Amino acid sequence: MNRVLVKQRCLYLVAVIITMAAGLASRAYGAVLPEFVREHFGDALWAGMIYYGIRMVCIQWSRARAVLISVIFSWSIEFSQMIQVPWLTELRSTLWGALILGRGFLVMDLIRYLIGIGCVYLLDRFLLSKIMRL
Numbered sequence: 001m002n003r004v005l006v007k008q009r010c011l012y013l014v015a016v017i018i019t020m021a022a023g024l025a026s027r028a029y030g031a032v033l034p035e036f037v038r039e040h041f042g043d044a045l046w047a048g049m050i051y052y053g054i055r056m057v058c059i060q061w062s063r064a065r066a067v068l069i070s071v072i073f074s075w076s077i078e079f080s081q082m083i084q085v086p087w088l089t090e091l092r093s094t095l096w097g098a099l100i101l102g103r104g105f106l107v108m109d110l111i112r113y114l115i116g117i118g119c120v121y122l123l124d125r126f127l128l129s130k131i132m133r134l
Contacts, residue, residue, distance in 0.1 A: 005059055008132055012056035015128065019049040019120065043109050044116030046099075047074045051117050055124065067121050074113040081105040 023045035030038040051070040058066065081092075082105045091097040102109070 004132075008059055009056050011128060011132060012052050012059075015052040015120075015124075016049055016056060019045050019052055023049060040112055040115075043112035044119065047071075047113035047116035048120035050074055051120050051124075063121060063124060067117055070117045071114065074117070075110055077101060078105060078109050078113070 023042050026033065026037065026041045026045060030042075033041075047070065050073055051066055054061070054066045054069050054073075055063070058069075061069075077100075080088075081102050088101075092101050092103050
């Protein structure tokens with residue numbers, strides 16, 4: 001594999017890990033965070049992690065395509081929360097199920113996902129792309 005692609009994938013992996021850690025921290029330490037951060041950042045960071053994960057796996061895709069796929073994926077997960085079959089509800093009641101699939105549909109989450117993906121796209125375009133050139 002090309003050394004440049006390996007470097008890019010590693011950088012996106014680091015971005016996934018940092019974003020995931022920040023999202024988990026926003027949930028774990030919500031009591032000490034400002035209400036706005038506690039309320040909105042976890043979902044935005046989750047969607048940002050999805051974007052970075054897609055960029056890592058599909059490095060050849062354009063950023064615009066990664067944004068589109070990230071939005072479709074995160075919105076699909078959100079809309080799937082309207083499906084209330086017993087086995088899926090039981091899965092969502094677990095910690096990992098709730099973190100990955102969520103628990104209940106909220107229109108506000110759709111907006112949070114768009115903002116999170118938009119923010120990490122801008123970081124990717126204007127910061128990570130410069131780091132990759134070093």
